[in-house]
Amino acid sequence: MYRYDEFDQTLINERAIQFRRQIARRLAGDIDEDQFKPLRLMNGLYLQLHAYMLRINVPYGCLSANQLRRLAHIARRYDKGFGHFTTRQNIQFNWISLTDAADIMVELAEVQMNTIQSSGNCVRNITADHYAGRARDEIEDPRVWCELLRQYSVLHPEFSYLPRKFKLALTGSPHDRAAVAVHDIGLRLHHDIRGRPGFEVIVGGGQGRTPVIGNTIRQWIEPRHVISYVEAILRIYNLYGRRDNIFKARIKILVNAIGADKFRKLVDTEWEQIRDTDLQVSTAEFERINAHFLPPDYENLTDQDDELATIRTQEPAFDAWMCSNVAGHKVPGYAIVNISLKAPGRIPGDISANKMEHVAELADQFSFGELRVNHRQNLTFVDVRQVDLHCLWKQLVALELATANIGLASDIITCPGLDYCSLANARSIPIAQDLGLHFTNSGKLQQVGNLTINISGCVNACGHHHVGNIGILGVNKRGKEYFQLTLGGSADEHASLGIRLGRGLPRAEVPGAIERIVDTYLATRLDSETFLSTYERIGIEPFRKAVYDPVNPSRRVA
Amino acid sequence: MLLTKKHQNTVDSYIRIGPDDSLPAEGALLVTLAVWQDHWERLVRRQELIGVQLTSDEHPEIISDDIDHLDLIALEFPTFRDGRAYSYARLIRERYGFTGELRAVGDVLLEQLHYMERVGFNSFEINSSDPETDFEIASNDFTVWYQASGDQRRIATMLRLGEKDRG
Amino acid sequence: MAKILIANRLSDGLVVFYAADGSWVESITDGQLSYDDATADHLLAAGLADERDNQIIDPCLIEVTENDGKLIPVDLREVIRAHGPTIAVDRTI
Known part of the structure; x- marks a missing residue:
């Protein structure tokens, strides 16, 4: 790093x-x-x-x-x-x-950390694929560009008083684990038809009270120009973004107001003036930073599928963890390991000081002393030897950090909600706790398979509810907490926004409603269809009936 | 209180002229955009210092052809949160080539002076009991910057190359 | 209904209540209650003065009910401010 x-x-x-x-x-x-x-x-x-x-x-x-x-x-x-x-x-x-x-x-x-611009109307912390540099499907490692953009954005004299906050996300894989389509700028590294790496530039995505999937305003731009192109976008936004209404100040409102084509023209005109300046990334600077991201000293290993299969047969709990929490690595003999911070009934994303220290020890022991924080509020070791997987798992079990639920229904994204946040309208953590326990006790977790449930305690959508397969939004109606459900959201390369299911439900009714949604999916899915595929095939209506009219499914929903 | 680039308190020698004011025969004038546009010929012919003050809704491109006639451009910060003038300042300096006095007026806060200096402002109207000291502190907060922005400060990438040369 | 003046202390951000002796206290139980508009106005004026004096931030009057000697704000948000998160803050997690 x-x-x-x-x-x-x-x-x-x-x-x-x-x-x-x-x-x-x-x-x-x-x-x-x-x-x-x-x-x-x-x-x-x-x-x-x-x-x-x-x-x-x-x-x-x-x-x-x-x-x-x-x-x-x-x-x-x-x-x-x-x-x-x-x-x-x-x-x-x-x-x-x-x-x-x-x-x-x-x-x-x-320890070379800071809090600069983690809030404010400026360029925020740049996020990226947490498998960057290690994923099997990756085309190019985006981290060098992340670091160049980090340095570029820190204390930028021109862009520290933007109309509103500004978030960038990068990925270098076809499978989007960084939700780049719902950021102010999403940058996706890919190859053009001649095999040259470049960035697709997606602008004006976002969540909040006006959720928008971003527009691609450039299919491919040479990486050395990415900073000048970002500067052109930031300048157009700084000059023309709305400042009269905080709720209409994000770049997505500007892009939608003038149209993506007009926006692109403004940006391109500005970019022509600055593309060949010092903003161009020099080879020397690229190489200097790239030296920090060279692969660690991997051993010459082979994949351990057969050896692991034996242990997996003997230990079903290890097998379940391998299925959900461990991902393939681009280097033979290595694996990517996710550590779930979503044990049933616990607070998603929370971790004690003691456990931080234990995880740090494990990172030193098993993953070259480094780890990743991912946007689903879990931790990731990206360089674990496959021969160490069982040993690492046992140690994680002892720490109660081996919950096998990455990507499953109890791996719930949750904002702090009204228990902490001054903007929130409703509590979100208790809902996550209810659901985590509910799914674990129901024993359906593995059966249901991949399902993202995201919970926000207000329309600002820090819990990403718009892009959860099932989204839950806390609202306050006459002093009481209610929860609105949305279905069909997705944050990956096929990003989509959830559709509202119906009227808000009191907290006590939420687990039952989610259960009926999941049961509807289980009853109608074809073969190995995911929840999202089933939803896209059958539409929202069967789910609506299941939640609001479970007794008499033939009656119309009011 | 007006501060110039030498970080000195200065008496503002400019007389402010709005749309309802008549133009005095003598003296340095700081006029609104409307006055500048309405009385352009007269103002250019006067052999006195002349400046234009722009609101944050007025893009300086409007006066980019007039740069050579101007001694002062003043940009308004209606609130410190309105950051448009940072972009205007860079365009005025780096694209339109203005070398005269670029003044920040309005809600100008001490804590923003270092950003303002970097984008090209060299005078500031500021409320402070001891502006010279405050300015000295605020504009020297940082010795390292990452971004080139038209001022003469050496940025991190240049410093790094320098290090390499020495090494 | 009884009202109490709540704020955050500038220096550490903690939730505080205005007490009868003019100090700011961390326990809602020690806060001064007002049962009439005149007292409420007085409390708010004192709070705004302390805000100007850079002791506290965002003073505001909230409604509270008294139950077995325990003071419970009416609004859930203020309950959480007065009594902490509703979830177990588990340091062993």
Whole structure:
């Protein structure tokens, strides 16, 4: 992974000093809350329901074991002993004192981490495929470009006061694990017909109260031009994005208002003026950064399918974990291992300081001292020797971190919801806990197969409910929590937005409704059809009847 | 309080002229876009300093042909959250080639001066009891930047090459 | 209905309540209740003054019910602010 040189380090150190001064000015009353708020937000510090919440960047999901240890230390020393991984591959702490925030910045800077622009109306932490550089289906590793774009966007003097927040996601695989179509800019590395790598540029996707699947405004652009092209997009957005209404300020509203063609023309005209400037990525800079992403010292190994098959037959629990949590690796003899933070009844994405330290030990022991945070709020070891899989699994079992549910119905994305968040209308964590237990107890988890359930506690959609196969949105009606269901969403290369099923349900009715949806799928699926395929084939109506009119399925739904 | 690029307090020598004001015969003038457009010929013929102030809705492309006539361009920040003028400033400097005084006016906060300096502003109307000290602190927060933006600061990629040369 | 003044303390962000002695306290039980508009206005004015004085952020009056000596805000959001997350915060997870 990328390691700071003295210049990266200096900048991060100086940022911590700057924030310490800004905090002192605030505490002394030299600046008021209105002036301080954007400054603390651009350092990842929110004021939530209970206290200040600090969001720490995990750049494109890459984390070292030592960084994770430092996060454990921060959790213990400055917070209540645990942290929460988010859908943007970041980690959040919920009870941070303003008077400690600058010290935490220094602690983070010591391990080359920061909180810069993890909030605010600026370019946020760049996210990426958590299998980047390791996936079997990958065409090109996007991480060098992630790092170039990270550096480009940090403290950008022109683009730090955009109309609204701005999120970039990158992938280099045909199978999209980074949800690039629902980002302000999604960049997909692929080959043109002559086999040259380039980026497809998708603009104006997003979730929130106006969910949109992004438009491809360029099929292929040479990677060395990607920064100038992003700058052209950012400049057009900064100049013409709406600033009169916070709900209409995202780039997707601009793209929709003027049309993708007109938007592309504006961007291309701007780009022509800047494409051949210093924004072009030089070979020297590419090589410097690429040196950080060279493969680790893999041993010359062979795949262990036969050996593993024997153990899998003997140990069904290991087999289940292998089926759901382990993915193929591009190097023979290695595997990608996902660590679920979704044990039934637990809080999705939460992890204690103790467990962070244990995971860090395991990363050192089994995966070259590195790990990834993925946007489904789980952790990933990307370089595990297949001969070590059983040993690693046993250790994860001992830590209660071996839940075999990656991609299954209990692997639920959940925002913090009203239990923590000042924007939320309803609680989302208890719903996830209810459903996780429900599916586990029903014993249908394996039978149902791949199914994404995503829960948001308000329309801002941090829980990605629009792109869940089943989405759950918490709303507040006359002071009471209700939950609206959507069906058919997907965040992959066939991204789609869920359709609302019907009126909102009280919390107690949600597990039953989900159960009837799943039973309808099980009863109607053909062969190995996924939930999404069945839904696309039979439409929403049978599910609507199952939820709202289960007694008399022939009656029309009001 | 007006600060110039030398980080000194300065008395603003420009008289502000809006659409309802008559044009004085003498003195440096800072006029709105409407005044500039309506009285362009007269203003250009005066042998005095002349500046135009643009609101954040007024794209500076409108005056890009007039750059050679102008001594001052002032860009308004109606609120510190409105970041359009950062882009305007770069266009004015880097694309239209303006070398005169580029002034930030309106809701100009100390904490934003370093961004403003980097995109090309060299004077600032700012509320502060001790602007010189504040400016000195705020504009020296960082010694490393990642982005080239038309100012003369050496950015990280250049510094890295320098390191390599020395090494 | 009884009202109480809630805010977040500037220095550490914690939820605090305005107490009869003019201080800000972390337990809702120690907060000053108002049963009439005049008291409520007084509380809010005091809170806004402390906000200007950079002690607290976002003071606002919330309605509370009294049940067996326990103060429960009417609005769920304020219940959660006053009494913490409704989910078990499990440090062993």
